[in-house]
Structures are given as C-alpha cells and as structure tokens.
Amino acid sequence: MKRILIILALVFFVLTTLIPLVWMVSLSVRGEGTVLRGVSDLLPRQPTLDHYREVWAGGAFARFFLNSSIVATLVVAGNLVFASMVAYGLARFRTRGSKLVMGTVLGMLMIPKQVTMVPLYVLMARLGLIDSYWALTLPFLVDALNIFLVYQFLQTVPPDLEDAARIDGAGEAVVFFRIVMPLLAPVLAVVGINTFLLNWNSFLYPFILTASEHMRTLPVGLALYAQGQYSIDWGSLMAGSVLSVIPVLVVFFLFQRQIVSGLTAGAVKG
C-alpha cells in the first residue's frame, strides 16, 4: 500500500514535469493552427513536419545553431586544456604566488556576473569585438569553477608518475600533456559536459555581446524572435525550441552520471 502511494506520487510529479515538454513537441507538429479550445486539443490531429522545414530553411535559425555550435566547441575545448593547465600549475608547483592565485580563483566564484556585464560590454565595444566570436568565447575559455574541480581531483592523484617521467628526462610540457592530461580524464568528462550544457544554454552574455541577427546564439535568437512586434508563429518557434534542445538531451541521456557528479562535486565540499 505504501509503495503504491509512493509510485502514484512520483507518477504525478513526472507527469507535471513532462506535460509542458510534450506540449512543446505537440505544438511544433500541429498542422491545424495553435489555438486551443480544450484539453482534447493537446495532441495534434494533423501532425506535420512543416514547421521544422520552415525553421531550418529560413536561414536565421540554422545560423543560430551554427553559432551556438562554434561557440560551445571553442569554450569547451578552452576549458579542457586551460582549466587542466592552471589547476595543475597550482596543485603541483607550490610557488610564492600560488596561494594568492588560488585565492583569485575562489574569489571569482563569488562575483555575480551582473557586476561584470557592463564593463565587459564596454571593453568589447572599445576593442571593436561586439558581434564577433571573440566576444562570445574569449572571456569564457577558462572558468574558475572548472579550475577548482580539476584542482580538487588532482589532490587525489599521487605525483609519482609525473616524477618518474621527469627522472626519465621528460620536459614539463611532455609531462603535462602525455602523463597528466590522460590521468584527468574522469574529471575532464565532468568539466567538458557541464561546460557544454552551461554554454549552450547561456543567455545573459551572448544577449548583451551581440547586436546583429547573424551573430546570435540559439537562446538569444529564440528569445528575440519571441519579442518581435509581429505576431509570433508558435509552431515554428516551438519547432526551433525542440531542435535547440536536442543536443542537450542527447548529452544528458548519454552522460547523466557525469552531470550529476558535476553538480554534487561543487556541493559536497561545503
């Protein structure tokens, strides 16, 4: 009896969670218009893929998708390499400044991004980089949280292998790229996946750092389309939303374990 109640409760919450998502998909494939007259209208009667064709052929959406892909790829790659480098430098080479540098890493974790958004815009505008991939990637190539995650992970890895390689005459670059980076694989999976999710969904900075339609990322493009003064084509908007969510869902279903460990790694330390 108790188990049945537990399952009923879970089913109720899962339904509340999934219905709006089913609804997004349903709207995107409705051939009969988007006015709802009742609950019976929730599933499409004349399913069609027209909205998907329109959205993709329209050009603007494909461009948003391309921009998001380029930016996310660069930012993920940057974080994999640079967060490892920095964390390794801080964890293994205890120098006079390394405590202070670690302090700046932890300090940046506490600065809300609203404090830096106005100056970042001014800086990018002065450099003439508004509306460029530079503005969308440069500031985000190495994130403090990622440095922290790799740093924590390195504390659990003994430096024996690195020392052995040095004794064999390997230079520092070789030690880092050939010995350390492979050892970091588990934490780099977490870093890469979480950076991808955050960057793909990122809104505030791409919103203020882009001006023209052809440089918008998916979240910005979708949000501004919905703000247009013309009447909104909800079928196409939802088709675009579904397409924008697909990469994230694929990553989510493949790497749920890493996503969860990324979430809890930040939390458990506290």
Add this chain to the structure above:
Amino acid sequence: MAPSSQERAGFIFTIPWLVTFAAFGLFPVLFSLGLSFSRFNPARPGATHWVGLANYAELAADGTFWQSVGNTAFFAMGTIPFTTGIALALALLLHSRPPAGGFFRTALFVPTVISLVVVSLIFRYVYAPIGMLNAFLGWLGIGGKAWLQDPNFALPAIMAMDVWAAVGYYMILMLAGLKAIPREIYDSAEVDGAGWWARLWHITLPGLRPMLLFVVVINTIRSLQVFVEIVVMTQGGPLNRTLTVVYYLYETAFYKLRMGYGSAIAYALFAILFVVTLVQLRAFRFSRAVGE
C-alpha cells in the same frame, strides 16, 4: 633566491587564468566600481564624469528600484520554500528505492538541462489566453485568464514556472545528501523502535543539514538574479509588477544607456547577495548551536 625552473613552470601553467582574471575578472570588477561613481553613456563618452555618491543617492530614492527589489524578494521568498520542500519530498521518495527509480529520477531531472529561454517560451504559451492552462481550466469548468498580462498573476505565474524548472536540480543535490547518511544509523534506530517520522526528524533532517543549507543559499543567490524569464515572458510588465533587479539593471544600462547608474544597481545587488548569504550562514550556525 632566483626563481627556480619549478617556479617558472608553475607560472607558465597558470598564465591562461592570470590573463583571464586580469582582463575579465579584476578589471571589470574595478571598472564597474568606478563607473558606479560616474556618469557614463557609451554613446557620449566625452560627457563621462565623476559624480561621487550621486548614483547611490539617486538609487536610495528611486521608487522603481525599490519596487524591483520588492518583486525580487517576493519571487525568492515565494519560490524557495516550495522548491526546497518539493525537492526534499521527491528526494525522499526516490531514496526509498521505488521500482523504476532510475526512470523517475531521469524524468524529473530533465527540465534542469533545458535552456531557461526554451522553458520560458513553453510557459508563455501555457499561460497564453488560448494556451494550455486555460484549456485545462475550461475542462474543469473554470474561466481562464490572460495570466501574464494580469498585474496580480504575472509574477506568481513566473514563480510557478521557476519551481517547475528548478526542482529537479535541488532534488539531485538532496538525493546525494541522503546517500551520504550512513545506513547503519537507520538500522539501529529501527531496532530501537523509532518510527518513520522519528527517523526523518532525528536522523534524516540533521544529516541533511549541510546540503539543505547549500541548497537554500544557492537557490537564494539564483533567485535574486532572475532575468531570462522576464526578458522572454513579460519585459518587466504589466505595470512593473514583474520588474526584477537584474531586469532593471539591464534596462538602465543597455536600454537607457545609463551605465554609471546601472553599475550602481549592480553593486547594490552584489551587496544584497553578500548580506543575505552571510545572514543565512549565520542563522544556520546559530540554529545548529541551539539544536545541540
């Protein structure tokens, strides 16, 4: 002592961060602090000048700013208890090892990875006059509303969406917290005849305290920064009833181009976040001291 080759290597490895921190961390933080004491319009850079505390004085007397603070506080206080409570309930349900637990956990977690823009778009249509909520209410025989255009319902509607979108994330965190409580404590409590409520009250909740604190603190910080939902759903309206601090900051700095005043708003928000977090940490320590 001259820098050793060790020191040089350590320095070289940290260069990417030193550059990033200097250009996109320290410089913006100091520059916006300076801006908050200046008048600055990027369209008329020549007219930039130092105004001392004038921006902060204006802020203190700015009714719209205080309205945005009120809306944001209402948003935080009206969502956090629900998000925390539902997330805790779901974590407890999943922790009781129900059949198909993995499926339920995955399904409940899905909204967390979907962009807030997309979530807001979906709910704009859920709340539309011809949308899903009204269709459902009509089926129950209840009249509908233009939820996002109604001054009394727009903010609560966005808050309900926020709970929907955020619960999965905190559920996962609390589930991790529950798993960290050693099983033996429950077993010995059961041997001593402790019932379900007694175990919840005396073992689970105390064991979950650090995670609960973390969840409330980060949810507060996040809630005080609501922005995306407002951009997509209401743009601060109707009648400024959904104007949040960050939306007001955005509007001031990037729409009215008052970047000095905008920076003062940013620092005011920073101060609010700092104080609220400190108070929560203190309250937590205090309640723990009382509890022991």
